[in-house]
Amino acid sequence: MRQPYQNEQTAAAKPLLPGTTIGVLGGGQLGRMIALEGVRMGYSFVTLDPAPQSPLGQIAEQITAAYDDVEAARQLAEKADVITYEFENVDANVAALLEEQSYVPQGSRLLYTTQHRLREKAAIEAAGVPVAPYRQIRSLEELTSAAAELGLPCVLKTATGGYDGKGQAVIRREEELAAAYDTLASTGAELVLEKFVKFACEISVIAARTPSGRIKSFPPAENVHVNNILHLSIVPARVPDEVLKRATELAERVAAGLNAVGLLAVEMFVTEEGELYVNELAPRPHNSGHYTMEACTTSQFEQHVRAICDLPLGETTLLTPVVMVNVLGQHLEEVIGRFGQPDELAEDLGIVPKLHLYGKSEAKVNRKMGHINLLCADVQSGLDWVEKTKIWRQD
Ligand SMILES: Nc1ncnc2c1ncn2[C@@H]1O[C@H](COP(=O)(O)OP(=O)(O)O)[C@@H](O)[C@H]1O
Numbered sequence: 001m002r003q004p005y006q007n008e009q010t011a012a013a014k015p016l017l018p019g020t021t022i023g024v025l026g027g028g029q030l031g032r033m034i035a036l037e038g039v040r041m042g043y044s045f046v047t048l049d050p051a052p053q054s055p056l057g058q059i060a061e062q063i064t065a066a067y068d069d070v071e072a073a074r075q076l077a078e079k080a081d082v083i084t085y086e087f088e089n090v091d092a093n094v095a096a097l098l099e100e101q102s103y104v105p106q107g108s109r110l111l112y113t114t115q116h117r118l119r120e121k122a123a124i125e126a127a128g129v130p131v132a133p134y135r136q137i138r139s140l141e142e143l144t145s146a147a148a149e150l151g152l153p154c155v156l157k158t159a160t161g162g163y164d165g166k167g168q169a170v171i172r173r174e175e176e177l178a179a180a181y182d183t184l185a186s187t188g189a190e191l192v193l194e195k196f197v198k199f200a201c202e203i204s205v206i207a208a209r210t211p212s213g214r215i216k217s218f219p220p221a222e223n224v225h226v227n228n229i230l231h232l233s234i235v236p237a238r239v240p241d242e243v244l245k246r247a248t249e250l251a252e253r254v255a256a257g258l259n260a261v262g263l264l265a266v267e268m269f270v271t272e273e274g275e276l277y278v279n280e281l282a283p284r285p286h287n288s289g290h291y292t293m294e295a296c297t298t299s300q301f302e303q304h305v306r307a308i309c310d311l312p313l314g315e316t317t318l319l320t321p322v323v324m325v326n327v328l329g330q331h332l333e334e335v336i337g338r339f340g341q342p343d344e345l346a347e348d349l350g351i352v353p354k355l356h357l358y359g360k361s362e363a364k365v366n367r368k369m370g371h372i373n374l375l376c377a378d379v380q381s382g383l384d385w386v387e388k389t390k391i392w393r394q395d
Pocket residue numbers: 132155162163164165166194195196197198199202225228267279280
């Protein structure tokens with residue numbers, strides 16, 4: 001086992017070269033895609049995941065145990081030279097143990113900040129970057145007065161544990177306050193109320209930062225959610241260049257302000273006036289960066305490996321316009337069927353669909369099973385393919 005690094009300078013002086021074993025907490029699709037790239041680059045992988053045959057466990061060694069199993073985490077630390085994670089809800093005890101027993105270049109501080117919306121917003125603001133107005137909520141009385149201050153509509157969210165729109169409620173009328181409070185307070189989580197941003201669109205910027213402080217970002221993606229689950233990423237985003245430039249600057253400012261290492265995905269709202277508000281952060285590869293796999297000179301997964309290993313960061317140039325569409329459980333059968341035959345629609349539209357599947361056994365409704373990167377001459381032809389296949393229709 002590698003001796004823990006004493007400080008960032010030591011880490012920076014010693015890149016982790018191919019041959020190193022990378023331990024990944026979590027064996028889902030993000031871990032799998034990190035490993036697919038990392039293995040190509042000559043790294044080995046071991047994962048800890050509670051589900052046997054996890055997406056990453058299918059292609060790497062797996063320790064099957066609960067995420068808060070400290071003994072299993074110790075085993076992971078023994079097998080790996082460096083540890084990363086593919087989700088932010090890492091148990092605090094496990095994070096502390098891993099930091100002590102192994103090398104976790106991303107650090108537990110970044111997790112501590114990003115696993116709690118109030119801490120995250122405070123850190124973003126401290127970096128001089130705007131978020132939507134918000135209030136901490138500890139009672140129905142506080143919610144009532146905060147809603148009056150911020151104005152309706154508002155979004156009440158649990159500060160921890162939310163994903164894909166879970167753990168949040170949009171409040172449009174005063175009469176909805178009590179029910180929203182009861183539902184979310186019953187989770188036991190702390191709550192935060194945000195002003196509802198009437199955004200023109202949502203974008204995200206994924207920045208990579210090395211232990212020695214170098215930063216490089218991917219081109220911003222325009223993100224379309226359906227039922228709060230990411231449906232499409234469109235790149236280049238259909239937003240003025242000046243706004244995209246500013247978005248990139250803000251994302252890099254947040255990454256530097258948080259001393260982030262590895263990838264930091266920064267989700268933002270863009271208003272009609274071109275104002276930007278950061279919505280939330282993810283200290284890991286992000287669904288809205290899957291487009292990079294074929295459309296950029298370096299994928300977000302390769303970049304993550306480079307960043308945590310303190311290698312030079314890869315170029316992030318966009319090679320082609322691209323539309324990424326998520327494949328959820330209810331889309332899987334038709335998508336797979338389509339890929340068994342020539343895609344005349346794609347040929348007519350002049351696009352090249354690249355299918356990625358995560359190896360999950362059960363295709364549950366709304367479960368992310370894979371995605372397709374549609375490489376196209378212009379993003380409209382990619383969007384036309386999504387519409388004309390009718391696989392993603394909402395009825
Ligand atoms: N303050 C807000 N104003 C407007 N829309 C919001 C706001 N907060 C969340 N949303 C919508 O809900 C989606 C999911 O919320 P988010 O905070 O990103 O949680 P999750 O962890 O589920 O991704 C956002 O992508 C956005 O479409």
